[in-house]
Amino acid sequence: MLSRLLGEYLLEERLVTPEQFRRVLDRAASAKVKIGTLAINAGYMAAAQVEEIHELQKTRDLRFGDLAVEKGYLTDAQLQELLRTQPKEDLLLGQSLVEEGLFSWGRFETILRDYREKNAIDEKQFEAIRRGDVEALVWILFRGRNVLKQQFFVKYISLFLRNVIRFLDAGASLVPETADTYGDFPHVTIQLFKGKVSFFSAVAAKEDVLLSLASRFAGEKLERFDEFAQASIAEFLNLVNGLFAVNCSHEGVEMDLLPPLIERNVGFGGDLEVVRVPVGTNSGVFTLFVAPETPRSLLRKLEGGH
Incomplete structure (x- = not known):
């Protein structure tokens, strides 16, 4: 780190x-x-x-x-x-x-x-x-940024990075934001927490970076970013979020965790208050997004709507 x-x-x-x-x-x-x-x-x-x-x-x-x-x-x-x-x-x-x-x-x-x-x-x-x-x-x-007003975001980002280091890349660390942190992403994995504290988290990156990370988590060399590779990224996000939900439960904060959703060409901008967390790995940089509100275009899909 x-x-x-x-x-x-x-x-x-x-x-x-x-x-x-x-x-x-x-x-x-x-x-x-x-x-x-x-x-x-x-x-x-x-x-x-x-x-x-x-x-x-x-x-x-x-x-x-x-x-x-x-x-x-x-x-x-x-x-x-x-x-x-x-x-x-x-x-x-x-x-x-x-x-x-x-x-x-x-x-x-x-x-x-x-x-x-x-x-x-x-x-x-x-x-x-x-x-x-x-x-x-x-x-x-994140000193001086609004994210510190909501301490659970700091705890979540910390837990997320710990598990990137444990399961994806021992040398991973937070890195400065770049232009790649903004705009639309070809592949985005999103999951929603609902409860006393509701927010969503998402992982996005270029396809080659996600493929390398998926291979590391799956424990085998994956050749294409197909459904299996996408499921590997979703499983990692679900693992992190499940740990966070358990930690919150121990502190008396109960949250439901909805199944991850894999979307294409999603951007996070506009009026949405999003925390962007670029993470540097040997495979390249990927971005964790955390926000207290979920875009309406995604909310119904996350909740199983049509």
């Missing part, structure tokens, strides 16, 4: 080219080792136990290590040991930049300081992002 965030800053400041950015991220990603892999390598967990925890994360919004401790597969001491051996993302990025011959370590430290100053990120906030605290990142990036 942090590697891509810092990488986007390097691109924005024209400190690296897009091709250099891709190589650096690939190098940093190859050096990053997940907790589950470290646990297997240390002899603390079996491969089947790691897979079990991954499956549990589809129904419970908890980190891998927390679930592994809860299940008794890791002790607290073992988890802390594994976390200490896992390299920090900013250090992996810095190492990749140095190995590519783009910067010295001194230059990278200066860039890191400039990035934090430009975005008003203090030491406590930066450490939270280094630890993978997605909600801290969302609060920083």
Whole structure:
């Protein structure tokens, strides 16, 4: 998450080219080792136990290590040991930049300081992002925007990104908005929450990006963005939204979740108050849309009307 965030800053400041950015991220990603892999390598967990925890994360919004401790597969001491051996993302990025011959370590430290100053990120906030605290990142990036007036949006966006990282791309992160965030999208997957709090969320991107993400979630290489690939994206959105509905229920907020709807050539604009959340992945950028009101043209379809 942090590697891509810092990488986007390097691109924005024209400190690296897009091709250099891709190589650096690939190098940093190859050096990053997940907790589950470290646990297997240390002899603390079996491969089947790691897979079990991954499956549990589809129904419970908890980190891998927390679930592994809860299940008794890791002790607290073992988890802390594994976390200490896992390299920090900013250090992996810095190492990749140095190995590519783009910067010295001194230059990278200066860039890191400039990035934090430009975005008003203090030491406590930066450490939270280094630890993978997605909600801290969302609060920083959406600081001063109307979305923060509705805290459940922040919680939803945070949960969505956590699950993108868990199930689609470990290096995913929020990225700046571009022109691609606006206009009509060839494929849009939409789902509606109804209840004390009603809103809709949608996922949209270019077809090649969605196909790659669908392949990752399905666990197999998909060649065409056909009904199976579309259903894979819808299943991912339904998984995230189901987790969010369960979390809200635990807090006393009950919501019904309607089946996902896959539409073509849909745009979100006009008077609709939409939060656009671009997410950068190795497959490309896709956009999450969240809004408290659903366009009338889609509402009847979502509710099963004609």
